[in-house]
Amino acid sequence: MESSHRSFRCLFFFCAFILVEKIHGNTLRRQNPFNFEQDYDEPTCGYEQCNLGQPDMINVHLVPHTHDDAGWLQTVDGYYYNTVQYILDTVNFELHADPTKKFIYVEMAFFYRWWNELSDHMRHAIKRTVDKGQLEFILGGWSMNDEACTHYSSIIDQHTIGFKFLLDTFGKCGIPKIGWQIDPFGHSREQASIFAQFGFDGLFFARIDYQDYGERIKTKTLEHMWFASPTLGDQASLFTGALYGMSYSPPPGYCFECGDSPVRDDPRLDDYNADQKLAKFLSDAKEQAKYFTTNHIIWTMGSDFHYSNARINFKNIDKLIKMVNAQQSNGSKVNAIYSTPSCYLYALNKANLTYTSKKDDFFPYAHRSHTFWTGYFTSRSNLKGYERTANNILQVCKQLSALAQLDDEHSSQFKMNFLKQSMGVLQHHDAVTGTSKQYVAYNYAKMLSTGIKECQDVMKVSISKLMNKSVMDPIEDFQFCNLMNVSSCKFTETNQNFAVVVYNPFSQMVGQYIKLPVTSNQLTVFDDKLMKLDVQFVPVSSETKKLAEFQGSASQFELVFPVQVPPLGYATYFVNKSKKAMDTLESKSRSDGGHIEGESGSGQLDANTLENEYLKLTFDNKTGLLSSIMNKERKLEINAVQSLKYYLSMAGDNWNGSRQASGAYIFRPDGDVQDFSKFGKTKLTIFNGNLVSEARQVFSDWASQVIRLYKGANHFEIEWTVGPIPDNDRVGKEVISSFETSIKSEDVFYTDANGREMLKRVRNYRPTWNFENTEPVSGNYFPVNSRIYIQDPSKNIQLTVLNDRSQGGASLKEGHLEL
Ligand SMILES: [Zn+2]
Structure with a gap:
């Protein structure tokens, strides 16, 4: 058995090399193509090395590529070891064996890791293929980031680490020129704006709404100019191409790694198919060319994790190119070439045409009538929240290490890279989107946790240095409260005399309130001039105490006090045990815990309010819900009923459009929105205090809210659990x-793009095509990264909701908002 297995493998490799020899007419001199000990030419990367095809023919740019998700059905580590390392090994073997071949690589989270495992000999060999434009880096981000759930600062950061690696490693030949967002589920205007500001020359993607696609294919406008920022103008305009067939896989018939037959080109053998393959290629090329404005078309020759045996694709593409181009002597006007997206773009550029323009975005994306990809705007809300928190920590970490001018002795760059790289992976379009397997989502959270811990070490050292304290053992001195989301912090629960350092990452003075979980209400707080501050003790709610994550915590109160922190500076406050207990908040309404009774028809009970200098929030006794908001400065009151509600999820097996189920990607509600009445009455408890007042609402044993109004604030908070x-x-x-x-x-209504500029949304409407909405709820949902608002310009009224993580949002009726 052993010997026959071995001889089969020998035969296979032998055949492969014979083929290469026949096509290129030069004899392969070596078994190992990674022999770089020959003349080393000047780099020839860049547009100059592109094959621009034949001017009077349809030029088919065949782009060998792989799409490597930074985690999805497997963890990022799992994909690397199971597949990606072999892709990079075998692809680079092929590139060395034949200098006409090209390949693009995209995801630096994988390439960086593979590069680090190479010998110097191999690195030198790879660098040659980069210098010759054979291996081209496209996009160059740590991952191919999602565009709906990502904050602009994280998009920039995740490309920065990829670009820096490429520049440091390959010099100018490593610099990407093209945005390549082939798999993200909808496309953001801010992403295009950022790409234009990176200096990219173009952007390609595959996923576009099927109705939009239908219109663009008719009008030959899959390729167009995107004016991606109303404020930046030309600086943010970018050539944009939606790929033919709404796909980044090979055209049907040429997916040699997903079941399509190989090119069988020996007429003496059974299953000879080369003539059919050739005829199909020529006809497919002519058909596709009808929908484009130049004589160039692009075929993406690869898909998810393809090329782990690069021979499968390259051998067949070689045969196709040879057969197709051989027909030119018989008068064929089709020319096939190895190419890259940038070479394709260069060919279009040479044609010097003008294109139509677009000013809105590509959200939401639907690929059929009941399949709107709006569920992932919200899926795995906790992971989305954790990712945003980690972004905040990373920004502070970078600032503090720069302000403190940490040097290598503190390993701060090394430590910060953990969080930078983790955040790079988290931006991936199956990570922050919440669309991975559960165990992969846990792995993402673990990566963030590790990165945050490393960054907190950097922050401790930085703060110590800035405070002129010993930096020898800052870890002992400084503690972070990482479980504030469940009102738990071991340090503040077990100490009654400690200092609190608050850092302000903004470039302006910030005044706000700090909350610390504590066990006693016998505490006082002083500022750095030893002035005693107003404080308030807010009892930890029974709903919080029920949370599994709270168990083991001893906190009874949240100690609230105001802080003022200078721009890019810190302020220190001292918490001390005092002799006398401070007043704690009492619930104002009913002694039964504030449960306000109100049977229908029994008449209204007194309204309850939260009020400060600027706002008065009124709650309906009968429903337990917020019922109106008054802007006291303008003496303006609007009706505003706020509550938690829910849609039932559509069940289905996804077999066809009408059987589409609601899930992590797709939001498809089944029927009208439901309130929580089947879970009993909403319980309302109101606490009024000198610094903060709270309305606590319990909708069911799995859904509750706190509506919170601070003294001096012109906004209020809603915290949902x-x-x-x-x-x-x-x-x-x-x-x-x-x-x-x-x-x-x-x-x-209006929603933001990646935390930056706002876009106007009109219900059941798209600016660039005649939209037929087959999903009245889901088809009106848009990504809300940081804010959503409705307004009445005639009365100068606007209601804005700012969220702390990405969500989906809509206005389904006049005056309504939902997230
Ligand atoms: Zn993907």
């Missing part, structure tokens, strides 16, 4: 925060 969502009825529930107001917003 939802889950675990019960599924014992086998019906999914998609929870929303709903605002129903009297604002005359008509059918218009």
Whole structure:
């Protein structure tokens, strides 16, 4: 058995080399193509080395590529070891064996790791293929980031680490020129703006709404100019191409790694198919060319994790190129070439045409009538929240290490790279989107946790240095409270005399309130001039105490006090045990814990309010819900009913469009929105205090809220706690925060793009095509990265909701907002 197995493998390799020899007419001199000990030419990378094809023919740019997700069904590590390392090994073997071959590589999270494992000999050999433009880096981010759930600062950061690696490693030949967002599920205007500001020359993607695609294919506008920022103008305009067939895989018939037959070109053998393959290629090229404005078309020759045996594709593409181009002597006008997206773009550029323009974005994306990819705007809300928190920590970490001018002795760059690289992976379009397998999502959270810990060490050393303290053992001195989301912090629960250092990463003075979980209300707080501050003790809610994550915590109160922190500076406060207990908040309304009774028809009970200098929030006794908001400065009051509600998830097996289920990617509600009435009355408890007042609402044993108004604030907070969502009825529930107001917003609302500029949204409408909405809820949902608002310009009224993580949002009726 052993010997026959071995001889088969020998035969296979022998055949492979014979083929290469025949096509290129030069004899392969070596078994090992990684022999670089020959003349070393000047780099010839860049547009100059592109094959621009034949001027009077249809030029088919065949782009060998692989799409390597930084985690999805497997962890990022799993994919590397199971597949990606072999892709990079075998592809580079092929590139060395034949200098006409090209390949693009995209995801630096994988390439960086592979590069680090190479010998100097191999690195030198790879660098030659980069210098010759055979191996070209496209996009060059740590991952191919999602565009809906990502914050602009994280998009920039994740490309920065990729670009820096490429520049340091390959010099100018490593610099990417093209955005390559082939798999993200919808496309953001801010992403295109950032790409243009990177200096990219173009952007290609595959996923575009099927109705939009239908219109663009008819009008030959899959390729167009995107004006991606109303404020930056030309600086943010970018050539953009949506790929033919809404796909980044090979055209049907040429996917040699997914079941399509190889080119069988020996007529003496059974299953000879070369003539059919050739005829199909020529006809497919002519068909595709009808929908494009130049004589160039692009075919993406690869897909998810393809090329782990690069021979499978390259051998067949070699045969196709040879057969297709041989027909030119018979008058064929089709020319096939190895190419890259940048060479394809260069060919278009040489044609010097003008294109139509677009100013909005490509959200939401639907690939059929009931399949709107709007679920992932919200999926795995906790992971999205953790990712945003980690981004904040990374920004502070970078600032503090720069301000403190840490040197290598502190390993700060090394430590910060953990979080930079983890965040790079988290931006991936199956990571922050919440669309990975559960164990992969846990792995993402673990990566963030490790990165945050490393960065906190950097922050401790930085703060110590800035405070002129010994930096020998800052880890002992400084502690972080990482579980504040469940009102738990071991350090503040077990100490009653400690200092609190608050850092302000903004370039302006910030005044806000700090909350610390504590066990006693016998504490006082002083500022750095030893002035005693106003404080307030807010009891930890019974809903918080029920959380699994709270168990083991001893905190009874949240100690609230105001802080003022200078720009890019810090302020120190001292917490001390005092002799006398401070007043704690009492619930104002009912002694039964504030449960306000109100049977229908029994008449209204007194309204309850939260009020400060700027705002008055009124709650309806009967429903337990917020009912109106008053802007006291303008003496302006609007009706505003806010509550948690939920949609039932559509069940289905996804077999066809009408059987589309709701899930992590797709949001498809089944019927109208439901309130929580089947779980009993909403319990309302109001606490009024000198610094903060709270309305606590319990909708069910798995859904509660706190509406919070601080002294001196011209906004209020809503903190929701939802889950675990019960599924014992086998019906999914998609929870929303709903605002129903009297604002005359008509059918218009506004959402942000990646935390930057706002886009105008009009219900059941798309600016560039005649939109037929087959999903009245999901088809109106858009990504809300940092804010959503409705307004009545005639009355100068606007309601803005700022969220702390990415969500989906919509305005489905005049005056309504939901997230
Ligand atoms: Zn992907």
